[in-house]
Each structure stands twice: as structure tokens, then as C-alpha cells.
Amino acid sequence: MHEWGIRLSVDQSDKLDIFLDELELWNKKINLTGLSSRQKIVDELLADSILPTPFFPDQGTLLDVGSGAGFPAIPIKICKPGLECRLIEPSSKKTHFLKQVIRLARLEKMEVIQGRMEEGGVIFPKTVDVITSRAFLPLPGFLTLCSPYLSPGGCIVAFLGGQSESAIQESTGIIDSRRLSLFKRIAYTLPGKGVKREILILKKET
Numbered sequence: 001m002h003e004w005g006i007r008l009s010v011d012q013s014d015k016l017d018i019f020l021d022e023l024e025l026w027n028k029k030i031n032l033t034g035l036s037s038r039q040k041i042v043d044e045l046l047a048d049s050i051l052p053t054p055f056f057p058d059q060g061t062l063l064d065v066g067s068g069a070g071f072p073a074i075p076i077k078i079c080k081p082g083l084e085c086r087l088i089e090p091s092s093k094k095t096h097f098l099k100q101v102i103r104l105a106r107l108e109k110m111e112v113i114q115g116r117m118e119e120g121g122v123i124f125p126k127t128v129d130v131i132t133s134r135a136f137l138p139l140p141g142f143l144t145l146c147s148p149y150l151s152p153g154g155c156i157v158a159f160l161g162g163q164s165e166s167a168i169q170e171s172t173g174i175i176d177s178r179r180l181s182l183f184k185r186i187a188y189t190l191p192g193k194g195v196k197r198e199i200l201i202l203k204k205e206t
Contacts, residue, residue, distance in 0.1 A: 006050055006051070006053070006054070006079075008079070012078050012079060015078045015105040015106075015107070016046070016075065016078055018101070018104050018105045019070065019074055019075070019078070019101050019105060020038060020041065020042070020046070022097070022100060022101050022104060023041065023069060023070070023097075023101075024038055026097050026100075030093050030097075032068070032069035032094065032097060033045060033068075033069045033071075043190055043191045044190060045069075045071045046071070046075055047188075047190075047191070048072070048159060048188065048197060048199060049071045049072030049074075049075040049076060049134075050072075050075050050076070050079055051186055051188060051199060052072075052076075052157055052184075052186060052199050052201055053075075053076055053079040053080055055155070055183070055184055055201055056076070056080050056083070056130055056155070057080075057083070057129055057130070058080060058082045058083075059082045059083070060082075060083055060084070060128075060129035060130065060154075061083065061084045061085075061086070061128040061129050061130070062076065062077075062080075062083045062084070062085045062086070062128060062129065062130040062131070062132065063085075063086050063088070063128045063130070063131045063132070063146075063149065064076075064085065064086070064087045064088065064131075064132045064133065065088050065117050065131065065132070065133040065136050065142075065145075065146060066088065066089060066090075066117075066133055066134070066135070066136035067087035067088065067089040067094070067098060067112070068089060068091075068094055068134070068135075069094065069097065070087075070097075070098055070101060071134055072132050072134055072157075072159070073085055073087050073132065074098070074101060074102075074105075074107070076132065077107055077110055078105070078107070081107075081108075083109075083129075083130070084109040084110075085109065085110045085111070086110075086111045086112075086113060086128075087110070087111070087112045087113065088113050088115060088116070088117050089112065089113075089114060089115075090114065090115060090116045091114075092114060095112050095113075095114045098112045099112050117145065117146070118137075118145055126149070127149055127150060127151040127154070128149055128150065128151060128154065129151050129153075129154040129155075130154060130155055130156075130157065131146045131147075131149065131150055131154070131155075131156045131157065132156075132157045133146070133157075133158070133159075134159045135159070138167065138170075139158050139160065139167040139168070139170065139171045139200075140167075140170050140171045140174055142156075142158060143156065143158075143171055143174045143175065143178060143180065143202070144174055144178075147174075147178040147180060147204065148178075150204045151204065152204055152205065152206040153203065153204065153206045154203070154204050155183060155201050155202065155203050155204075156180070156201075156202050156203075156204070157199065157200070157201050157202075158199070158200045158202075159197075159199055160197070160198045160199065160200055161197050161198075162195065162196050162197060162198070164185070164198035164200065167200075168200065175202065178204070179204055179205040180202040180203065180204055180205070181202065181203055181205060182200070182201075182202060183201045183202060183203040184199075184200075184201040185198055185199070185200055185201075186198065186199040186200075186201070
């Protein structure tokens with residue numbers, strides 16, 4: 001992470017190792033990520049989960065929608081331990097995995113909820129300070145569904161891959177109508193691949 005200016009403590013590194021060890025173990029039984037090697041998981045999933053964390057508050061609430069194998073929520077929690085996190089994931093196998101990692105890494109104030117946000121019935125605070133999601137819905141749908149739950153001044157984070165410009169153009173009307181504004185665009189390249197990706201952070205007007 002040093003090449004992106006991110007420094008982790010020994011405790012944070014240890015917790016990430018626990019997460020990755022357990023992910024490798026479970027990946028042999030069920031397909032959690034679609035990636036076979038630890039290095040690919042680090043390069044393609046872990047690194048960009050951590051990239052936006054310098055722009056997050058140290059305290060507050062985070063909602064991660066469609067948490068899957070724990071990206072980006074678990075790395076974010078490890079980097080920002082003061083955040084109170086709720087993870088929404090419909091798969092029972094994946095929720096069991098997430099709960100196991102939380103227990104083993106001793107991650108406090110972190111709750112896993114089995115369900116689908118788009119179906120309603122998922123219980124969490126009325127508004128939260130940070131909302132994240134990875135490959136849950138295309139950007140317009142993600143913003144439409146999730147922005148009502150964002151606190152004023154809070155941020156919503158989208159991992160856009162290489163199609164950022166078209167996704168932003170398609171979402172212009174929604175961004176304006178939901179009182180969102182562009183806060184940060186983080187462009188980066190996957191190690192050794194030259195594949196360009198971008199993370200978009202939008203803030204809700206106060």
C-alpha cells in the first residue's frame with residue numbers, strides 16, 4: 001500500500017492477514033471472489049478497498065451494500081476502526097463467512113445483516129455517514145436506492161472500474177436531484193496490469 005501513501009500499523013496488517021487467510025480457506029469450499037491467488041485478491045480487491053479510506057471520517061456509521069466476501073467493508077473497518085459498520089448481504093454462506101472473519105479479527109461495532117436492501121425490510125439507522133458498494137448495481141441504480149439513507153455531509157462511494165465517464169454521465173440527473181456533489185475521483189492502475197480504474201466519492205449537501 002506504500003505506493004499509494006497508505007501506512008498500516010502492525011495490528012492493522014495482522015487483521016488483514018487474518019481476513020485473507022480465512023478468505024483463502026473458504027475459497028476452497030465456496031466461490032467467494034472468483035480469484036484463485038492471494039496476490040490477485042490483494043491487487044484487485046484489497047488495494048482499492050483501502051484507497052478511499054483517507055477521505056472517510058474516523059468516527060460515524062458506514063453501510064456496505066452487497067458485501068459479498070467483505071470488500072470493501074472489512075478492509076475499511078480495519079483501517080477506520082472507529083466506524084460503526086453494517087454489512088448487508090443476501091447469501092447465507094457469505095454472511096457466515098463475514099461473521100467468522102469479524103470474530104477471528106476481533107472487529108468491534110460491526111454487524112452483518114442477511115437481506116437485500118432493494119427488497120426493503122433491512123433494519124439500520126435512518127441515515128449513515130458513509131455508504132459503500134462494490135458491483136451491487138450500476139451507478140444510477142446505486143445512487144437512486146442508497147442516497148436517501150445518506151446523512152447531510154456524508155459520502156457515498158462507488159467503485160467504477162474503467163467505465164467511470166459513461167457512468168457519471170448517465171447519473172448526472174440523479175446526482176443533481178439527490179443533492180449530491182462530486183467530492184473526489186481517485187484514478188489508479190492495477191499493479192502489473194496497466195488496467196485503469198476509478199473510485200468516485202460523492203457528498204450530500206448539508
